[in-house]
Amino acid sequence: MGKTLAEKILSQKSGSDARAGDIVIATVDLVFVQDTTGPLTVRQFQTSGFEKLANPAKTVLFIDHAAPSPNLELSADHILLRNFARQTGCQIHDVGEGICHQLVAESLAKPGDVIVGADSHTVTAGALGAFATGMGSSDVAVVFGLGKTWFRVPESIKIAASGNLQKGVFAKDLILYLIGKLGADGATYKALEFNGDTVGKMPVPERLTIANMAVEAGAKVGLFAADETTKKYLREQGRVNDYQTISPDADATYEQTMNIEANKLEPMVAKPHSVDNTAPVRELKGTKIQQVFIGTCTNGRLEDIAIAAKILREKKCHPETRLIVGPASKKVLMAAMKAGYIQTLIEAGAAILPPGCGPCLGLHQGVLGKGESCLSTANRNFKGRMGNPEAFIYLGSPATAAATAIAGEITDPREAM
Amino acid sequence: MLRGKAFKFGDDISTDHIIPGRYAHLRSNLPELAKHVLEDADPSFASRVKTGDFIVAGNNFGLGSSREHAPLVIKLAGARAILAKSVARIFFRNAINLGLPILICDTDKIKDGDELEIDLAAGTVKDITNGSQLAFGKIPEVMLHILDEGGLIPYIKKYGDFKL
Numbered sequence: 001m002g003k004t005l006a007e008k009i010l011s012q013k014s015g016s017d018a019r020a021g022d023i024v025i026a027t028v029d030l031v032f033v034q035d036t037t038g039p040l041t042v043r044q045f046q047t048s049g050f051e052k053l054a055n056p057a058k059t060v061l062f063i064d065h066a067a068p069s070p071n072l073e074l075s076a077d078h079i080l081l082r083n084f085a086r087q088t089g090c091q092i093h094d095v096g097e098g099i100c101h102q103l104v105a106e107s108l109a110k111p112g113d114v115i116v117g118a119d120s121h122t123v124t125a126g127a128l129g130a131f132a133t134g135m136g137s138s139d140v141a142v143v144f145g146l147g148k149t150w151f152r153v154p155e156s157i158k159i160a161a162s163g164n165l166q167k168g169v170f171a172k173d174l175i176l177y178l179i180g181k182l183g184a185d186g187a188t189y190k191a192l193e194f195n196g197d198t199v200g201k202m203p204v205p206e207r208l209t210i211a212n213m214a215v216e217a218g219a220k221v222g223l224f225a226a227d228e229t230t231k232k233y234l235r236e237q238g239r240v241n242d243y244q245t246i247s248p249d250a251d252a253t254y255e256q257t258m259n260i261e262a263n264k265l266e267p268m269v270a271k272p273h274s275v276d277n278t279a280p281v282r283e284l285k286g287t288k289i290q291q292v293f294i295g296t297c298t299n300g301r302l303e304d305i306a307i308a309a310k311i312l313r314e315k316k317c318h319p320e321t322r323l324i325v326g327p328a329s330k331k332v333l334m335a336a337m338k339a340g341y342i343q344t345l346i347e348a349g350a351a352i353l354p355p356g357c358g359p360c361l362g363l364h365q366g367v368l369g370k371g372e373s374c375l376s377t378a379n380r381n382f383k384g385r386m387g388n389p390e391a392f393i394y395l396g397s398p399a400t401a402a403a404t405a406i407a408g409e410i411t412d413p414r415e416a417m
Numbered sequence: 418m419l420r421g422k423a424f425k426f427g428d429d430i431s432t433d434h435i436i437p438g439r440y441a442h443l444r445s446n447l448p449e450l451a452k453h454v455l456e457d458a459d460p461s462f463a464s465r466v467k468t469g470d471f472i473v474a475g476n477n478f479g480l481g482s483s484r485e486h487a488p489l490v491i492k493l494a495g496a497r498a499i500l501a502k503s504v505a506r507i508f509f510r511n512a513i514n515l516g517l518p519i520l521i522c523d524t525d526k527i528k529d530g531d532e533l534e535i536d537l538a539a540g541t542v543k544d545i546t547n548g549s550q551l552a553f554g555k556i557p558e559v560m561l562h563i564l565d566e567g568g569l570i571p572y573i574k575k576y577g578d579f580k581l
Binding site for chain 1: 429431433434437438439441442443444445446456457476477480481482483484485486488489503505506507510511514515557558559568569570573574578579581
């Protein structure tokens with residue numbers, strides 16, 4: 001009997017014949033934390049009695065959620081992480097380097113890896129064919145010390161997408177549509193395995209957007225096969241040697257298969273206050289927006305900034321709408337500068353943030369006011385998410401965000417392209 | 418046997434409801450952080466909850482972030498168990514890792530303020546107020562061992578490794 005991607009990777013890393021429902025212990029190839037989950041992880045690690053890291057070279061700390069630090073408490077947490085890196089010899093990526101999931105994709109994740117991160121959007125690396133999942137600080141502390149953890153091998157839901165996305169429709173619209181169909185708990189404890197000619201042709205940056213949001217349907221992982229497209233991406237990142245082909249068996253067993261006719265999709269948004277509360281953008285036309293935010297681990301990549309710059313070129317943001325752009329990494333920011341996108345966006349009225357997560361989780365930078373609405377390219381719109389429980393968050397693609405910034409109200413990007 | 422009062426919540430209570438990102442600066446100051454527990458779902462909860470009480474919720478409790486601080490502040494606030502119709506994956510694992518029982522059962526009939534009695538060994542919840550009794554779903558064995566030791570860190574201190 002054949003295996004799904006999840007079963008294949010967990011079989012290899014546990015040295016057993018892993019099947020959906022089994023409990024296995026698997027070695028972990030890469031483990032990481034960020035600055036809001038890292039300090040507790042470090043304390044749990046120390047309490048556990050571990051004396052050293054199992055694999056310092058593959059243990060990574062990221063300072064991205066509050067970067068640079070907005071207050072003295074978080075500055076103290078950052079010092080704790082820097083000291084831990086010095087003491088243990090693990091990697092640290094400090095202020096300005098970028099969002100953990102983007103840096104993992106650019107330089108760390110390999111097809112076939114098991115990756116554990118103290119951040120729910122660790123699933124992003126599934127785009128490269130890695131079994132990547134988020135866990136809490138205690139679990140991650142134990143991975144720090146043992147280099148392994150236990151998993152329940154997930155059942156898989158096959159998402160078969162076919163056809164070409166229409167102009168103005170992007171990976172973000174596809175995943176929002178899917179979460180609307182599955183519901184916020186439709187894939188709880190499961191693996192989503194993406195398949196079909198639509199995703200087969202999709203470049204890795206768009207796959208990253210889709211894998212990133214698998215957790216918004218409750219999934220443990222969002223997996224793509226590693227193919228020639230993956231190889232091309234890894235070559236662009238200067239690490240083609242990290243590539244290996246990995247694909248599910250043709251006779252693998254899926255709990256269910258969902259077919260998506262991608263050519264019929266249209267631009268989508270998630271309305272307040274849940275990610276599965278989705279609707280076509282056109283149905284929201286006229287909804288006033290005070291802040292547009294383009295960035296995050298979901299949509300802060302060069303391709304996202306390029307689309308926004310193309311739409312905003314020689315245009316101005318609406319006088320009652322502010323635009324905030326946060327590139328996902330230093331590499332993205334520098335490439336966007338070189339291509340002239342940053343200049344274009346600033347001329348259109350954008351405020352550019354250093355690479356990081358801040359506004360997405362309401363930690364700092366771009367906290368919403370009472371009664372305000374934001375169109376964000378992030379992955380979550382829960383009540384209070386952007387720092388104010390009396391604000392409203394709509395999620396959409398970078399194209400929808402750019403078109404909305406110009407009009408001052410939610411706008412179908414096909415009108416602006 | 419655990420006995421306490423039910424605090425009832427609806428579906429889809431996210432980790433942002435439990436401990437919003439705007440309090441990220443308090444994550445290394447847990448007693449202070451716990452004063453804001455579940456603030457965006459019920460602003461009065463933190464001042465009303467007493468040691469021994471229970472959180473009773475609908476579907477998909479704890480969805481969202483991996484922040485272990487979410488179940489940690491629920492525990493610090495005094496809650497001794499969470500009952501829900503379903504629970505998000507990371508939150509479920511985090512709660513067990515902290516030695517906080519999280520029980521899957523049909524919570525529809527339990528009303529806010531009901532007096533509950535939970536028998537972890539027997540797998541039952543008795544609603545003293547309405548006289549009904551519920552059974553909760555089986556927790557995977559590996560998690561039961563972790564729960565028995567009071568959480569993952571005490572478990573690892575004792576065994577030094579996973580024992581499946």
